[in-house]
Structure formats: C-alpha cells, structure tokens
Amino acid sequence: MPKTAGGKKWVSEQACVYMAHTCNLACVYCQHPPDGRRQDPAAWAARLKKRGVKAVSLEGGGEPTANPDFFAWIRALKKSGVRQIMLSTNAVVLADEAFCARACKAVDFFTVNFPSHRPEVYARITRSVKFPLALQGLLNLARLGAGDRLRLFHIVSAFNYKHLPAFALWAAKNFPAASVSLVFVQNKGRALSAGGAVPRYSQAAPYIKAALARLKLGGCRAAVQNVPLCALNNFEGFAFEFQRWRRGDAALEASLEPKAPARQCSLCTLEPACCGARQDYLDAHGKRELKASRKDPASIIPERF
Numbered sequence: 001m002p003k004t005a006g007g008k009k010w011v012s013e014q015a016c017v018y019m020a021h022t023c024n025l026a027c028v029y030c031q032h033p034p035d036g037r038r039q040d041p042a043a044w045a046a047r048l049k050k051r052g053v054k055a056v057s058l059e060g061g062g063e064p065t066a067n068p069d070f071f072a073w074i075r076a077l078k079k080s081g082v083r084q085i086m087l088s089t090n091a092v093v094l095a096d097e098a099f100c101a102r103a104c105k106a107v108d109f110f111t112v113n114f115p116s117h118r119p120e121v122y123a124r125i126t127r128s129v130k131f132p133l134a135l136q137g138l139l140n141l142a143r144l145g146a147g148d149r150l151r152l153f154h155i156v157s158a159f160n161y162k163h164l165p166a167f168a169l170w171a172a173k174n175f176p177a178a179s180v181s182l183v184f185v186q187n188k189g190r191a192l193s194a195g196g197a198v199p200r201y202s203q204a205a206p207y208i209k210a211a212l213a214r215l216k217l218g219g220c221r222a223a224v225q226n227v228p229l230c231a232l233n234n235f236e237g238f239a240f241e242f243q244r245w246r247r248g249d250a251a252l253e254a255s256l257e258p259k260a261p262a263r264q265c266s267l268c269t270l271e272p273a274c275c276g277a278r279q280d281y282l283d284a285h286g287k288r289e290l291k292a293s294r295k296d297p298a299s300i301i302p303e304r305f
Contacts, residue, residue, distance in 0.1 A: 014055045014056055014057040014084075014086060015048060015051070015053045015055070015056045015057070016056070016057050016059055016060055016255065017044055017048075017056045017057065017058050017059075017073075017077065018039060018059070018060045018061045019039055019041070019044070019058055019064050019067055019070075019073050020034060020058075020059075020060065020061045020062030020063055020064045020066065020067055021034055021035070021036055021037055021038045021039065021061065021062055021067065022034050022036065022062050022063070022066050022067075023062040023063040023066060023090075024063050024066050024090070024092050024093070024128075024130070025063065025090055025092065025126040025127070025128050025130065026126065026127040026128065027113075027115070027125055027126050027127070027190070028124075028125055028126075028127060028159070028190055028191070028194040028197060029125070029155065029157050029185050029186075029189070029190055029191040029194055029197045030189050030190045030191075031186050031188055031189040031190075031191070032060050032061050032189060033061075033062075033189055033190055034061050034062030035061065041069065041072060041073045041076040041077070042076060044073075044076070044077070045076040045077055045079060045080035046080070048077065048080045048081070048082060049080040049081050052081070053080075053081070053082060054081065054082060054083045054084065055082065055083065055084040055085075055086070056077060056082050056084070056085055056086070057085075057086045057087075057088060057111075058073075058085065058086065058087045058088060059086075059087075059088030059111075060088075063089065063090055063092070063093075064087060064088065064089060065087075065089050065092075065093035065094065065099070065103070066093065071102065071106065074106045074107070084108045084109075085106070085107050085108050085109075086107070086108065086109040086110075086111060087103070087107045087109070087110050087111070088111045088113065088153070089110065089111070089112055089113070089137075090112065090113050090114075090126075090134055090137075091110075091112045091114065091133075091134045091137030091138050091141070092130050092133045092134050092137060093137070094136075094137030094138075094140055094141060095132075095133040095134070095136040095137045095140065097140055100137065100140040100141065100144060101140075101144055104141070104144045104145065104146045108149065109149050109150075109151070110141055110146060110149060110150050110151070111151045111153050111181075112134075112137070112138060112141070112150065112151070112152055112153060113153045113155065114134060114138065114152050114153065114154060115154065115155055115157075115159075115160060116160050116163060116167065117163075117166070117167050117170040117171070118163060118166075119131040119132075121159060121160050121163060122134070124159055125157070125159050125160065138150075138174075138175065142174075142175060142177075142178075147175060147176075147177040147178060148177040148178070150175065150177070150178040150179075151178060151179045151180070151181055152171055152175065152178055152179070152180045152181065153181050153183060154167060154171075154180065154181065154182050154183065155183050155184075155185050156182050156183065156184050156185060156199075156204055156208065157185040157191075157197050157198070157199070158185075158196050158197050158198060158199045159197065161199055161203065161204040161207050161208070162207055164182065164204075164207040164208060164210065164211035165207060165210040165211050165214055167211060168180070168210075168211035168212070168214035168215045168218070168220075168222075169214055169218070171215065171218075171220060172214065172215055172217075172218025172219065172220045173218070175220075176218065176219055176220060178220065178221075179220065179221035179222065179223070179305055180215055180220055180221070180222045180223070181222075181223050181224075181225055181240065182208055182211060182212070182222070182223070182224045182225070183224075183225040183226055184201075184204070184224075184225065184226040184227045185197055185198055186198075186226070186278070186280050186281075187280040187281060187283060187284045188280045198281065198284045198285070200285050200289060201227060201228065201231040201281075201285075201289050202231070202289050204227075205227070205231045205232065208224055208227065208232070208235075209232070209234075209235050212224060212235055212238045212303075213235075216303065216304075221304050221305045222238060222303065222304075222305060223238055223239070223240040223243065223303070223305040224238050224239055224240065225239070225240040225241070225275070226275055226278075227239070227275070228265075228274055228275060228276055228277055228290060229242065229268075229270045229273065229274040229275075229293065230264075230268065230270070230274075230289075230290060230291040230292070230293055231289065236270070236295075236300045237300050237301050237302045237303040238303045238305075239273075239274070239275070240275075240305070241273065241274060241275040242273045242274070242297070242300065242302065243302055243305060245272060245273035245297070246273070246302055251272065251273055251274060251275055252275055257278050257279070257280075258278075259274075259275065259276030259277065259278065260276065260277055260278055260279040260281075260282050262276070262277065262282075262287050262290050263287075264287065264290040264291055264292045265277075265290060265292070267292040268291075268292040268293050269292075269293055269294055269295055269296060269297065270293045270295055270297050272297065273297040273300075277290060
C-alpha cells in the first residue's frame with residue numbers, strides 16, 4: 001500500500017519464500033497443504049540476492065514457525081540483503097513468550113491466520129485443540145509491542161461466515177491497533193474434500209458488510225479480499241483489490257490466478273478494479289450471482305487499511 005506502522009512501512013510487492021515443510025494445524029480449507037519437502041535456505045538466499053530482493057513474505061506450504069531452523073532462515077535471508085520480513089503464521093508457536101519476543105525483533109510484520117474467536121469453531125476449522133495457544137500467541141504479540149505490526153487474516157468460509165460481525169467486535173476490542181483482512185475461501189486444496197466449505201457470495205456478503213462496518217466503527221483498519229465488487233455494493237472501498245488498483249497496481253497480484261471470463265464482468269465499469277470471480281468459485285457455484293455495475297470506480301472512496 002504502503003502504510004506506516006511502528007515506524008515501518010508495509011511493502012505491497014514481496015517475494016514469497018516457502019520455508020515451511022510441515023504444519024501444526026490441519027485446517028479443512030488449506031489451499032496449499034504441506035508436502036514435507038524441505039527447502040534450502042542458502043539456495044533461497046542466493047536467489048534473492050541475485051534478484052536484489054529487499055522484502056520477503058514467509059508463507060505457504062505449512063507453518064513457518066514449525067521449522068526448527070526458523071531463525072537460521074531469517075539470518076540467511078538478511079545476510080542476502082533482505083531488509084524487511086513479513087511472517088504469515090497461525091501464532092501457535094508464538095505462545096512461547098521467549099520465541100515470540102525473539103520473533104518480534106527479527107520480523108517486521110505479522111499476518112496471523114486466525115479463523116475464529118470461538119473455540120468450538122476454531123476447533124472445527126483447524127481440526128485441533130490449539131485455540132488457547134493461538135490466542136496466547138496473539139496476546140504475546142500485542143503485549144510485546146507488535147500490535148500495530150499485526151494483521152488478522154480471517155478466512156471467510158461456510159464454517160464461520162455467520163460469526164463475522166461478532167468476530168469484528170472481538171477484534172476491535174482486543175486488537176484495536178491491528179488491521180483485519182476478511183479473505184474469502186478458495187475452492188481448492190483441502191476445501192475440495194471438505195464438503196461445502198465455500199459459501200455463495202450472496203450468503204456471506206451481508207455478514208461481511210456488517211463485520212466491515214463494525215470494524216470501521218471500532219477504529220480498526222479493515223479490508224475484504226477475493227470478493228467481487230458487485231457483491232460488496234456500498235462497501236467497495238474496503239476491497240483490497242480496489243485499493244491496489246487505485247494506487248496504480250493491477251487489481252490482482254501477479255502470483256494469483258487470473259479472473260475467470262464472464263460476460264457480466266466484461267460489461268462492468270468496475271472490472272479493472274475488481275478481483276472478479278476465479279474459476280475455483282465458478283466451479284462451485286457458477287456465474288449467476290455476478291452483476292455488471294455502471295458505477296464509476298473513481299467515485300468509490302477507499303477505506304483505511
């Protein structure tokens with residue numbers, strides 16, 4: 001975007017570093033489940049140095065903090081010239097206060113995948129009993145001064161979308177300095193075998209809008225991702241892809257799958273600023289919910305994120 005937080009800035013384009021090879025959760029909708037293959041930090045460092053990469057995101061293929069060589073990876077990346085590190089984590093290992101304190105010094109930003117503030121829903125989604133550990137990890141981050149470097153990454157699925165407004169109130173109360181991303185689940189990876197993990201846009205949208213309103217009223221920075229603008233009528237300014245387009249980037253990051261072609265989208269004035277529907281969603285629910293808008297994208301006021 002970038003946004004200032006704690007004297008640092010978010011970097012909109014980062015190289016994704018897949019340092020994880022296992023995970024301490026088994027989320028039912030995991031898009032990229034771990035395959036057990038270990039990566040070589042020296043090889044990654046050499047590759048990044050050659051490309052002159054200065055910002056990386058540690059994510060994908062499992063949980064980075066479950067790697068026993070986590071801090072050795074960070075040392076290797078920084079030695080290669082990387083100056084900014086974003087960690088995508090489920091925060092379970094961060095329940096260890098000493099580990100969390102060390103991570104707060106080594107990592108610039110934290111994106112915490114936290115699927116529910118309700119223990120029973122968290123257990124259903126993650127197939128684990130680790131809610132207390134994940135919550136403690138979040139609390140440790142806030143207490144150790146990383147609260148304004150924290151993004152809550154809340155994947156919206158059929159298992160939790162009805163709880164979104166309550167989650168928003170909980171997040172605003174407990175982590176007011178954090179930003180919150182509501183990210184619509186993708187129909188791929190484990191979601192394909194989870195059975196009904198992907199709700200319709202029309203089912204989830206009212207709850208998404210209510211959550212965004214509550215986050216805004218609570219003073220939190222908030223965004224929604226992977227939901228077409230036509231499903232967010234009057235809330236388009238919260239769309240992450242719209243914010244990317246407004247600052248001059250492509251609506252979708254280069255590493256993401258492109259929009260699926262749809263006649264409604266080709267007739268829509270908001271199409272350049274919209275994520276559209278990806279093929280995985282159309283495979284589940286088809287195109288009937290998509291609607292062409294005549295709104296001027298320049299008339300949409302971006303929300304704070």
